[in-house]
Amino acid sequence: MSDLKLKIAFWNYDRTQALADGTVKIDGVDASFENTRIVSEIFERMIRQCEFDVSELGLTYYLRTLDFDNPPFIAIPVFPNRCFRHSAIYINKSSGIQKPQDLAGKTVGEFAMYGHDAGVWPKGILSDEYGVTPDQCRWVIGGLDWPLAPIDFIPRAQPANVNVTWAPEGTDLGEMLETGAIDALISADVPKCVLNNSPQVARLFPDYESVERNYYQQTGIFPIMHTVVVSKELLAQHPGLAQSLYQGFCDAKDVAIKQYKTGMIFNNMGIMVPWLSQLLAEDRFLLGDDWWPYGVEANRKEIDTFLRYHFEQGLSKRWLTCEDIFVPELLGT
Template identity: 65%
Template sequence: MTIYVNKASGITRPEDLNGKKIGELALYSHDAGIIPKGILMDEFGFKPETCEWVIGGLDWPMKPIDFVPMPHPANVSVSMIAEGKELGAMLEAGEIDALISADNPKCILEHSSNVGRLFEDYPTVEREYYLRTGIFPIMHTVVIRKDLLARYPQLAQSIYNGFCDAKKACMEEYLHGKIFNNMGTMLPWFSHLIDKDIALLGDDWWPYGIEANRKAIDVILRYHHEQGITDRLYTVEELFVGDLLHT
């Protein structure tokens, strides 16, 4: 989980996040924020409305994003970061208690003694979560304009096939590389990690497609609604191209 804490904040367990001042990268509703909040709500009784949220750049000043809507419930306090401020530096200085981000702040990468992860052994926590729920959280989708799809009905299938072919080539390279212990990656025990992931996630350890990710899609749609980002609960069928529903 991408949750970082200032060690002087008193946050030692997920429940301690309630009532805290929390930074979030770029948008209150960014995808790598929706998912951790939702899991924390499901698993630990987290209540985002009890917190004060500060939105901004990680280790660089960021102007407010104005090309997408930024909805949030009226009972949730959300403000943009002060001009010239950076969330990573604020976390290290204790100006915010915690940070939710898709990317690692510099203070984490540099092993600052002031900060740490909420879940230090995050691979074990995440693997246990997948084993228990069958959900591998997703982030990005591919979007096609409706007018293009109307002109080229096979476009969605073609794009999907192209992504699948590219993924297959990558996976085959990793698997073939096991013959040589994947020395080209310069990562010790990389082949062992591949075996470990396949044992947990299956031969298609990074599935593409709608049906292959339905549980994860359903849960993130629920999280959007529960967190007040959408005004109703959307369904998979409403949002995705019908021809690809069984992929």
Template identity: 60%
Template sequence: MSGATLHVGTMPYETTQALLDGSVTFAGVPARVDTADLASDIFRRMVRDREFDVAELGLTVYLRTLGSDESPFVAIPAFPARIFRHSAIFVNTASGISRPEDLAGKTVGEFGMYGQDSGVWAKGMLSDDYGVTPDKCRWVIGGLDRPMPPFDFVPHPHPADVQVEQAPPGRSLGAMLDSGEIDALISSNAPQCVLDGSRHVARLFPDHEVVERDYYRRTGIFPIMHTVVLPRSPVAAHPGLARTVYEAYLAAKNAGMDRYRTGRKVYQVRTMLPWTNALFERNAELFPADWWPYGLDANRATIDTFLRYHFEQGLSARRLTCEELFTPELLGT
């Protein structure tokens, strides 16, 4: 730990708001909570610079650190970021792609690295449900709305039969998609050309909410993007530290959920989005009462699916198990 204070790096979600505003604490342990504009900045500061005592980390970034000799981090089963990723696949409207199977033979962009969290989930879903495996596409890695080299803080494995290259100097993936230099793009964020209403770009699944709801009904999977990690040495030196951090993240997430539950009484007046209550009630018909669970038991099938995708896509040397990811004291959660 950083002296007597926990230095925490996490993004500003509803799942973490209570940590950021101090309404949830780490069992009385003083904490300094930092955030960033991009999650990848938190990842870099933790993986390359070891800046934090506790940090949010992309699931695939964490898995790549497990492949290193020292395996510097251990995770707790807290998952502050999850999102369905059918909506994360964009296509150029002149590319001839009107259904998922049309991606075969096409050039697809991916932000930051081959196999970011959204990419692992999207590729896995495309393979399972539509037979489009990564080796059937060509992959270009770069920045989304500005030129950027691939992330320099993680290894970049990929199978020998999968063609992966960097975006040309001075070119961003969003601009390349808009111009037709690439046929499709998998991105955790919407490219600016989409936000600007470009006629040249559309989503692969225009009715993505319908498709994603069907996916959840069939699989029970609400895809996990990020977990929370601590350096191994402090966890070993301070018994109970990992559980303290887990319980704080859990309390913060539950506080966010409670805001929606109590907000039903006043028609979610604290939000600016019209019909939020109607969406909440529609979701309640599909999801369990705890629609954003933490702990291993409730998430085992989702994590195991991600681990299968990670192995099938050549990102890990063998198929890992859930027990290898999380600190032993929290395996019963």
């Protein structure tokens, strides 16, 4: 019996490279892999045309598809993108913002859409830890240093009690931050003015690494941004496929982890990052030997927290659970 042919799409990550280059095979699957210039292009092609059988999707993108009349996807507990997000909040130095509470009453830009994955987390953290809720700010949604087509392929939920406007297409929120047209910015991507060390801008948390490490020590949360979804119809036709896909992604991640661990023997000379081995040692000490876990149970706190934030921020019609969003046979992973 021939292997099942599948089209699989994800961005160019070290933890998926072993799948893309054929080092790791998915049992029973003849896979072709696709990448794109920016990861949101994968999201759009998957949601608009169901172009892939298996695809990376931002968590909020996936959750919003659950509001479709006939949701086409279900997730497996694989998380190819995760990132601490205190560092995603930027301020104009003339805005009077000295501490998180000062964001109340300010105009805040947000990259791409209201409630992108890297926006849900900071908003939730600001609310939980500092008492600053989204309704206390004015929000302007737009792009950064290159023209960004409107994210119009998923529901653009907007709470009635939150002031949200959209900047004209092609607007650069980074430029608006630098000139003071907005007071602050939340963005997955780093704006050019920050990369260029503009004296007009800064991060809300200048020592963000220490803040984020302390956040992990206090909460145990390593924020998840993206998951992997599969066509529901495909899974119905091929029992056991979800487990094979999950195992393939786990095996590929294990290859990347082994490469980093082995690289420490040779001081990771193949990568142009000074003191990388020390950073890896510090991360393993804090996050554990598997510092990028897959599976439901190892990530339940992160997932439950994101699902709560998503509901509290008016992005989900109801408060979802892990049982609502993942393949049932993988809930015990």
